[in-house]
Amino acid sequence: MTQRPDSTQTPDYGAFPDARGHFGRFGGRFVSETLMAALDELETMYRRLKDDPQFQADFDYDLAHYVGRPSPLYLAERWTEQLGGARIWLKREDLNHTGAHKVNNTIGQALLAKHMGKKRVIAETGAGQHGVASATVAARLGLECHVFMGEEDIRRQRLNVYRMKLLGAEVVPVTSGSRTLKDAMNEAMRDWVTNVDDTFYIIGTVAGPHPYPMLVRDFQSVIGREAREQSLAQAGKLPDALVACVGGGSNAIGLFHPFLNDEGVAMYGVEAAGDGVDTGRHAAPLSVGRPGVLHGNRTYLMEDDNGQIIETHSVSAGLDYPGVGPEHAWLKDIGRVNYVSADDNEALAAFRELTRVEGIMPALESAHALAYARKLAPTLGKDQDIVVNLSGRGDKDILTVAEIDGINF
């Protein structure tokens, strides 16, 4: 099912990015000069610590005792039966402390910040999950924390905003541009340029300038490593397909990466089609965008003929982003991963269905992956296995869904 390019050799996916942060023609480091030294410093520190057994042990300890890993791989039996095809397994990142996969990465970056002696951390957030995960690790380490969040997202995600405040973080409303995730990232970059000496920028996804796409991927790859082991133990074999939602793409790369060299495992990254990919109101750059440069890396973008970034739309704030991690852009081009999309209605339907059938309320982001899995499962045999990344829980989205249902609290 996976399309392959006409090459005699399959790349070793573990060998990417190259030394300057490129995944094929994507990735790289496109930032203003002031940040180059900080990125060099970060890269040097990360490359040193990555292979340091003590750093790895600290990271693993926190994942086990603070986050609650490993997260279960749960066989959704009733849903599988209802769909009448492949077995559906849910990788339960929703059960992590703070309620999503985001914390895997913030734990890792907070450890880096500590090693680098930074006293202040900043983060951008869309749905608020990464903001909450950043505020959480900052509280734990006693770091000053500022979270940049678009005004529009603050409205959509006021529960998470309050959570961040309770955790001691300052939530900085961003009023420029479309007032969503991309603008929050612009503003975080501006803050970083200004306070680069004492500030660590915790980027929440596998985008941004090198080395961020690499290090966020490495921290999130715990998802795929666990899922791989759990599949072998619980299903007795590797899964036939992996499905994950893609905004910036950190939960998807985390699940996919440890399986990339397993040729028999098909992969599906699900973008947010919003009102539909043919309406212009969506957030699906891999489906209908084109390559460009934004936020420090070359990747697929939603942009107009003049190279201006255009506004995105999705019912889920966490997918409302006009770019995507450069590794995904590369995996699309070489055909290793299939990128598809699910629209707002499909995601909402999947949200309701999983809640009713399995008693698990997924985040609206994760519901996009579920919506695609719902279509994929019946096309596969009953002896086949699909692993869906349930990247976050849906508590934060209750107000959004209630609003759609016409209920006001």
Place this chain on the structure above:
Amino acid sequence: MSRIETTFAQLKEKQRKALIPFITAGDPGLEVTVPLMHAMVEAGADVIELGVPFSDPMADGPVIQKACERALAAGTGLRDVLAMVREFRRGDDQTPVVLMGYLNPVEIMGYERFAETCVEVGVDGVLLVDLPPEECDEIGPLFKERGIDLIFLVAPTTTEARIARIAEAASGYLYYVSLKGVTGAASLNVEEVAARVETIRNLAQLPIGVGFGIKDAQSAQAVSRVADGVVVGSALVNQVAAHADEPMAITPAVSEILADMRAAMDKL
């Protein structure tokens, strides 16, 4: 010799420093820009930096962000900016024009087509804020073979090894960013700038322009003591913003600031 090289050589002969104003093209409307460019030359500008508006100006403070928004709302694209330079050249074939902006609009037009058009319309230099020398393998040679200067930023955080590397990739002049921050940020510290400019001089042959934080005639004068050029942006764009509803008033307001700066710099 390129226009930029000639300009700095002539200034050196006269023992004067370059005054380099920045405005965002198409702000607040497309018709404003070319007359404003001519007026700035009249008021004492030696080089003009013309900002190409971008939807996500990550290195810019609120003043230039708003300028980008106004220019984009007026419908200004990279092609329009290039057309403005063509029009400017009809009345001025001396003053160097440098396009300053972000990589993505250039990326979408295509590097080669952009470079060709720059030559055709009379652009002398290009400064792409988010394009460091490390990522210039493709675009660098395209510009070099056509004689377009590729101008780079040097920051307070730039190591000496990087300064040398940047100087190797750069031509025209080096743009020293006087402070850690975005455009239009707090005032610069002249002593610090002087020390850094000395360091850069030891590592690079190119003229050095200093920008970020130059707000008035006094700071322009202070910086011109140590640098070869003074870049002023947000202070001028503030005037454009203040008169966005009455474009006729923009030119005199901008010219007045520049003329004051020119006079203060020439007093030395």
